[in-house]
Amino acid sequence: MPRLVEEKENIKLILAYLATYFIWGSTAFAISVIVKYLPPLHSSALRYFVAGMVIVFWCTFRKHPIPRGKEWINTFIMAFFLLAISNSSTSWSCKYVPSSIVVVIQSIIPLMMIVLDRIFFHQEKQSLMNYLCVSAGIIGVSLIIFSKDPSGTKLLISPLALFVLMTGSFSWAVGSLLLKVCPRPASNLFSSGIAMLISSPFQIAAGRAMGERMPSIITIPSVAYKGIFYLIIFGSIVAFSSYSWLASVEPPSRLGSISFVNPLVALFLGVTLGKESFNNQSVLGTVIIIFVTLTLWVDKIMENNKGSRRGVVRC
Numbered sequence: 001m002p003r004l005v006e007e008k009e010n011i012k013l014i015l016a017y018l019a020t021y022f023i024w025g026s027t028a029f030a031i032s033v034i035v036k037y038l039p040p041l042h043s044s045a046l047r048y049f050v051a052g053m054v055i056v057f058w059c060t061f062r063k064h065p066i067p068r069g070k071e072w073i074n075t076f077i078m079a080f081f082l083l084a085i086s087n088s089s090t091s092w093s094c095k096y097v098p099s100s101i102v103v104v105i106q107s108i109i110p111l112m113m114i115v116l117d118r119i120f121f122h123q124e125k126q127s128l129m130n131y132l133c134v135s136a137g138i139i140g141v142s143l144i145i146f147s148k149d150p151s152g153t154k155l156l157i158s159p160l161a162l163f164v165l166m167t168g169s170f171s172w173a174v175g176s177l178l179l180k181v182c183p184r185p186a187s188n189l190f191s192s193g194i195a196m197l198i199s200s201p202f203q204i205a206a207g208r209a210m211g212e213r214m215p216s217i218i219t220i221p222s223v224a225y226k227g228i229f230y231l232i233i234f235g236s237i238v239a240f241s242s243y244s245w246l247a248s249v250e251p252p253s254r255l256g257s258i259s260f261v262n263p264l265v266a267l268f269l270g271v272t273l274g275k276e277s278f279n280n281q282s283v284l285g286t287v288i289i290i291f292v293t294l295t296l297w298v299d300k301i302m303e304n305n306k307g308s309r310r311g312v313v314r315c
Helices: 002-034 040-061 071-093 099-106 109-121 128-145 159-181 188-209 222-249 258-272 280-309
Strands: none
Touching: 002 040, 002 071, 002 099, 002 222, 002 258, 040 071, 040 188, 040 222, 071 099, 071 159, 071 188, 099 128, 099 159, 099 258, 099 280, 109 128, 109 159, 109 280, 128 280, 188 222, 258 280
16 A cells, blocks of 8 residues: 555656646747737736636635735745746746747746855855856856847847846745745645735736736637636646645755756747747857756755765755
């Protein structure tokens, strides 16, 4: 019997990782399709409102505990830093930047977290390898920033799009670090659903301020509805639920693999389905960023193994 339970848990782990790798890696491409027909922030608000309602209803039905007291700090951080700011910037950026490049740029978030942790949080002791990776990551991002589009007449990423994308990445890094020092809610899934509902009105307000208006329902093509449905069910519910569960049962060193697998999935979809093309300079920058993220992940695993041999558990 114990062996059967172990096999079921292993299958569950594999399915959860596959969902997190491939679904999250595909969300930027799905967003890039949707924003061709729907305003970015309104479509993002719609996605999170519906997904949040589904999650909250499910958690209420299953009698998950609602956040209490200081646990609400965690929920509001998720709502503002991770959803209202970071994911809104992703939706907006996918309208003006190739979806694969959006994901590649966002993969430097672990590098931002290293710098922010060193300056403000001091949660982990940073190694020389970490600083070398940050330096190499800056070079990789610079190569992408200053690369030209396939026509060779303008930059691949406009200064405004770059600012929005980097602001969103910075917000995710800050929010992730704040979540580590705030009280963790008894039900991460319930807290996430509530955060989605909280973020939706702010995204709509921001969209209105930027002049966004939703088109008539009858003018929206079916591909946009399919994209929204995919992001609600698979992106916001399946993948996010899988990640929440993995975060509670798996060590951070293994979860770090998401940072370099997602860009590979996004690149594959962007090139094959989105017909996105890049010059040699942007390809080199992408390779450097993915290699740096992979190096950080391997370095973290080696550090954890050393800690285990000393009887120390590291996070």
